[in-house]
Amino acid sequence: MNIINSAKEIQSSLQNIRRELHQYPEISRNEKRTSELIIRELKKLGNFEIKENINGYGIIADLKGKYPGKTIALRADMDALQIEEETSLPFKSLNKGVMHACGHDNHVTMVLGAGMLLSKYQNELHGNVRLIFQPAEELSPDGGAKGMIKEGALEGVDAVFGMHVWPDLPLGKVGLKVGPLMAASDHFTVTIKGKPSHAAKPNEGIDAVVASAQFVSATQTIVSRNSDPMKALVITIGKIIGGSRYNIVAGECTLEGTCRTFSPEIRDLAERRLQEVLNGICTLSGCTGELNYERGYMAVDNDSKITEYMSNNVKSLFGEDALVNVEPAMTAEDFSFYLNEKPGVLAWIGTTAEGEEVFPLHNSHYAPNEDVLWRGSALFTELVLNFNK
Template identity: 60%
Template structure:
């Protein structure tokens, strides 16, 4: 079948996706009511398996990389093997949306939209099964646990479990409240940053707050490091390169009149360039050693390389733009000018197989407040569900090379 002939099915995909949106909303809300954190997605996996079995036709493997699921659908024609991925886990956040289907699990919430990702992929499964006769080659659905468990993540275990065996290309998406509903954005090359994690323990000697000369203040050393570490961004990094150093945890002291004998710091480094990533760690260690020497303290640092930068294959990113254009019109295909400093372990898949990742717009068109991802108030726009399902299905149905 010629490529132009195959595109005749796209209007059906749009209509069919719209038609199943009420079902998709019910599915998404069921996930949202019962969120589970990384590596504990047992009930979530059960829901996915039940829906896949109801759809039928998929060869299913479960228990991959923990609670991960692989589901293969073979077309009636020879062709390429495409993988589509959705993440499953929720965050340790107490929901404050007030929605009638709010999380029933205290302190856990789908605040990053993974409930929507799973729903879009299950919607794509329904559409692909309906068009199995038009499918060239095969499609593999990857339901991945533990995406939020940085810096380790769940993608590597899924890859070790065979998620990419025999796969020619891999695609994924993420809901994106910074884009208006109806628009889908991507770009060739860097789309999201590398994400590293560090923790530091500075050890000094405690003393009476009225006689600080008798101790070695670990908190002052920590405070100097917090300030000095930003010079890595301002003075050791090319101004045209991106680098973020954030310290999100600082713990020291037990009482107002005691010089702290220890200080604990924890944070993250975000970069795109491998060279900047390496240099940031080196300079961080040098600064810490120098400050502690000057303050007569000692320090231990643990620095973990987490998710790599997410880099879209240029050809695959252009294919995504082409599919968005054909499905929803050129006005809704957004070629992003800049990447984001957030991270995604989908990057591990892209290190193994050509592919691309996209942002699915969820921003309301009215004046309602738009909360960011990872907020306890985050509300996903459910009108994006059918769009995500149609988009993922079309990526599999129309892929040629």
């Protein structure tokens, strides 16, 4: 069999599926039309056992091979983002304010493509394959992965694979790394309360904005002076709301931010020090403060043996030059929860052809090259067919 040729033969079908998904994106927990499309395509194949409405609109589809062997899971996330699309694509989003800016339409299509090919090769398949279509990946800190796992998505599974489209990699390249690939992602909210007064008489009040500014500045010393410089830590405060009028000393201020880490120890340090810094600022200013720290996604930690297996398959399918050893990113993915339960790997697959402008994920102009579709489908198929040999 020639996996690449077979994948190229279904490219037009893959494009049609992806474009329909792209035109009708749905945000987390609202993926009804998306799930209906997936079920429609799976039923066309005729040999998948389909379970619907898993953890909301999630889907599990199982294909039994002709020969005994282990069960491999392929996972795709389904949801889109609350972003107004600004591409010039003829199939741009028709849902105002919603866009597949993270490429999940491609993920769904590639796993469906693998399903099409594996359905064709069922008589050559050793073991079984499970397709997992997961809602709400973007819904940090909870996400959809934990719910899928709780409802049995990984029962009987021996290994799990995922791919994420990656604009920083050229089309045709696959990025892999053993160990931490993407960061743990936590969300925190801080409320600082002071005492309002006239702006001309600040001595009669307690300024929550000044205390908040001191807190923002002091948190960066957690990174620069408390954390091991050889272990990654990012603390970003992206939202501040405070005050009611320009000539009133603010009585309250709310801040929201995120911590990104790879190490559990650094994660614990960040949470502890945020509370200690807040306590210190409140003592200094006379304010009161409250920290609400929510642990979100775990770090994506790729299994060494499974990563080596995938690396070998990338090279055998696409050639030695297709494999790229990548550095980790501080972005997050709830695929980490699957990897916490089963050995597996998340790979990055390049989407930018030579000469094309690079737009990042979560950008309103992101438009991955569609030739990633047959490539991802082929690689998923290769991984499944070779796993039990």
